[in-house]
Amino acid sequence: MLKTEVQTQFGQLVSEVIWPEFKARNYRKTGNNFRIYHSDGWGKILNIQKSAYRDRNEISFTINTGLYLVKADTMFEEPRAAKFLEPDCLVRNRIGRLNGSNHDLWYDLNELTPALLIQQQVLDDVKGFVLPYLDKIDSVDDIVQQILRERLPKSRQAIQAVFNYGYTQEALNWVEEEIATTIYRTWRQELEDLRKSFK
Structure with missing residues (x-):
């Protein structure tokens, strides 16, 4: 089935706008997940989550982040380690928390929205809030210290x-x-x- 214009725009947003920022930081891409895993048992991930309540001509999506600790991965008998996903992470934050609004922020792409405007808004949010948050995490201790500082989760x-x-x-x-x-x-x-x- 041919992609709609909106689906094409979403694919470009993920692959051509957001991904280069993470590729430059040695993340790996799997679908809408950008992940980095370190052999001493920790990692970081960005997940672009599409809403299930839209169709091919209207895509609503949000940005999730996760900080992963292999010793805290209890979702399965064997930890996923290098293949972890955002739900496997002990620390999970959405863009609406990272930007300080504490509102559940979703972006909308449809036939009427200017694609370039949405791309710029998402890129600004990724550069302004997501990357500064993820970039300061560089070890297991950084994750544990954040948990202790915030008492979250x-x-x-x-x-x-x-x-x-x-x-x-x-x-x-x-x-x-x-x-x-x-x-x-x-x-x-x-x-x-x-x-x-x-x-």
């Missing part, structure tokens, strides 16, 4: 990862802070179980 998996990567006191402190402030019984029980497992 607030999950057992994140606290366990902090502990597993050698930040034992920081993980215990986080558990104690959560126990002291939570109003949720199930979260408290989970935290208490986690605290016991650390001893």
Whole structure:
């Protein structure tokens, strides 16, 4: 089936506008995913997610990022490692969080939108928010430090990862802070179980 004009414009946006910025940083491209993985068990990814609620003549999409830690990859029995995807990442952020608006930002391509305008908007957002965020992550420690600084994601998996990567006191402190402030019984029980497992 021949591609529509909108589908062609989207393909050009991914391959000719966004991809060169990541290619220059040694990422690898698989479809709409740009990924870099380091052999010591961490990685970064950009995912361009298309909405399922549009058609061939109208494409709505957003930008997702992920920071991957192989020791925190529990989606499958065997971690995906070099083939990880954005949902496998412990730390996940969309463009609407990275740009500070905290709104779920989607871009719309259709027969009426000026393609060059959308391309420029996306490129500006990638250069202004996405790349500065991803470029400052250069090690496992950078990812763990970000988790500790932001206390996000607030999950057992994140606290366990902090502990597993050698930040034992920081993980215990986080558990104690959560126990002291939570109003949720199930979260408290989970935290208490986690605290016991650390001893």
